[in-house]
Amino acid sequence: xxxxxxxxxxxxTLIGIIEGLPSNLQINIGEINYYLSLRQSGYGxxxxxxxxxxxxxxxxxxxxxxxxxxxxxFAVVNADYANWRDSMAxxxxxxxxxTLTKVRPGHADLTGLIKYGHTDARNxxxxxxxxxxxxxxxxxxxxxxxxxALGVEVSGYVKSVCGIADEKQYSFEQLEGAKKQPLFMLDxxxxxxxxxxxxxxKADGDTAGGIIEIRVKGLKSGFGSCMQYSTKLDAILCGAxxxxxxxxxxxxxxxxxxxxxxxxxxxxxxxxENGKFFRKTNNAGGIEGGMSNGEEIILRAAMxxxxxxxxxxxxxxxxxxQPCTAASERxxxxxxxxAEIILESVTAFALAxxxxxxxxxxxxxxxxxxxxxxxx
Ligand code: EPS
Numbered sequence: 469x470x471x472x473x474x475x476x477x478x479x480x481t482l483i484g485i486i487e488g489l490p491s492n493l494q495i496n497i498g499e500i501n502y503y504l505s506l507r508q509s510g511y512g513x514x515x516x517x518x519x520x521x522x523x524x525x526x527x528x529x530x531x532x533x534x535x536x537x538x539x540x541x542f543a544v545v546n547a548d549y550a551n552w553r554d555s556m557a558x559x560x561x562x563x564x565x566x567t568l569t570k571v572r573p574g575h576a577d578l579t580g581l582i583k584y585g586h587t588d589a590r591n592x593x594x595x596x597x598x599x600x601x602x603x604x605x606x607x608x609x610x611x612x613x614x615x616x617a618l619g620v621e622v623s624g625y626v627k628s629v630c631g632i633a634d635e636k637q638y639s640f641e642q643l644e645g646a647k648k649q650p651l652f653m654l655d656x657x658x659x660x661x662x663x664x665x666x667x668x669x670k671a672d673g674d675t676a677g678g679i680i681e682i683r684v685k686g687l688k689s690g691f692g693s694c695m696q697y698s699t700k701l702d703a704i705l706c707g708a709x710x711x712x713x714x715x716x717x718x719x720x721x722x723x724x725x726x727x728x729x730x731x732x733x734x735x736x737x738x739x740x741e742n743g744k745f746f747r748k749t750n751n752a753g754g755i756e757g758g759m760s761n762g763e764e765i766i767l768r769a770a771m772x773x774x775x776x777x778x779x780x781x782x783x784x785x786x787x788x789x790q791p792c793t794a795a796s797e798r799x800x801x802x803x804x805x806x807a808e809i810i811l812e813s814v815t816a817f818a819l820a821x822x823x824x825x826x827x828x829x830x831x832x833x834x835x836x837x838x839x840x841x842x843x844x
Pocket of ligand 1: 477514515516517520548593596597598599602776797798799800806
C-alpha cells in the first residue's frame with residue numbers, strides 16, 4: 469500500500485492516490501469527512517478554516533462505496549483558490565502578487581528558495597504548508613477503515629500545550645472523549661489553563677506547540693520485523709509521525725524516561741496464563757525488537773510552535789539582503805488538535821501499509837481470513 473499526495477495550499481485542489489488497497493473494502497465517505505472536519509477544528513485555529521469546509525471527492529477506485537482493487541484517487545478542494553486564482557493559476561497568473569521574501573525562521577522559506585532556485589518563497593511555502601495534511605487525513609481515514617475491519621483501532625489526545633501538561637494516564641476507551649473538547653484534552657482544568665495561554669499568545673502575536681499521544685488497540689503481535697532495519701515497526705511509525713509538518717520529537721512507550729531508569733524498572737515482565745502470554749506493564753509501548761508485541765501501541769509526538777508569528781521574528785529579506793521582520797501571513801496560533809488528527813491518520817496509514825505487506829490479499833475476505841489465522 470502506498471500514498472502519494474499533490475497540491476498547493478492555495479492551488480486548485482489537493483489530490484491523493486492510494487495504491488495497493490484490496491478490493492471489497494467498504495468505504496464510509498461520511499467518516500472520511502468527519503475526520504476532515506475534526507482536522508479543521510480545535511481552539512487556536514486561524515482565519516483560513518473559516519473559508520474551508522473540507523470534503524473528500526473520490527475520483528476513482530471505488531464503486532458503490534466499495535474498493536475495486538484499483539488505485540483510489542481523491543481530491544480535497546481548496547475553497548480559498550477562488551481568492552488566489554489571480555496569483556496561483558497554472559494556466560497563467562500574476563506572480564508579482566502575494567510574494568514572500570521576508571523569510572520566516574522555522575519555515576521552509578529560506579532553504580527552499582535556495583534549493584529550488586526561486587526568488588519568491590511563495591513557490592516553496594505553498595507545498596510546505598500543512599494544508600497538505602488534509603489529504604493525509606483522508607487517506608488515513610481509509611486506512612483506518614481497513615484496520616477497523618481487522619479489529620484494530622487508533623485514537624489519541626492532546627497531552628500538553630506550550631508546557632501546560634496533563635500527566636494523567638487514561639484507558640484507550642477514555643480517549644474518545646477528547647474529540648468533544650476544544651483542545652482535545654481530557655483534564656478540564658489543564659485545558660482551561662491551556663486555552664488561557666493560547667488567548668494570551670494570540671494577543672501577543674505568538675504561537676504554541678504541544679505534545680500529542682497516539683494509541684493503537686487490537687493489533688496482533690508480529691507486525692514489523694527484527695530482520696532488517698528498514699522493516700522495524702518503531703522506525704516506520706516514528707518516520708510517519710516525523711513526516712508531519714512541525715513534529716520535532718517522537719517517543720514510544722516510556723520513551724526518553726526509559727533512559728533515566730534501571731533495566732529492572734523499564735522492561736515489561738512476561739507471564740503466561742490460560743494459553744496466553746501477557747505483561748502487567750506496557751513500558752515498551754507495544755513494540756519490542758521492531759515488532760508489535762500484542763499490547764497497545766503508545767506513541768507521543770512533540771509539535772513545535774507554528775513558525776508564522778504575527779509579531780514577526782528577526783530575519784533577512786531575501787530580495788534586498790537587508791535585516792527585517794519576518795512575514796506575518798494570516799495563520800494559526802495553535803494547530804495542536806489538527807496535529808492530533810493528522811498523527812492518528814499517518815499512524816493508521818503506516819500501520820495499514822505494514823499489515824498489508826505481511827498479509828497481502830487481493831480482496832478484504834482474504835485479508836480478514838489471514839489476520840484471523842494469526843496467533844494473538
Ligand atoms: C499554513 C498557514 C495557514 C494555515 C495552513 C498552514 O494557511 P493560510 O496561509 O491560508 O492562512 O491555516 O493550514 C491550512 C490551510 C490547513 O488546512 O491546515 C502554513 O503556512 O503551513
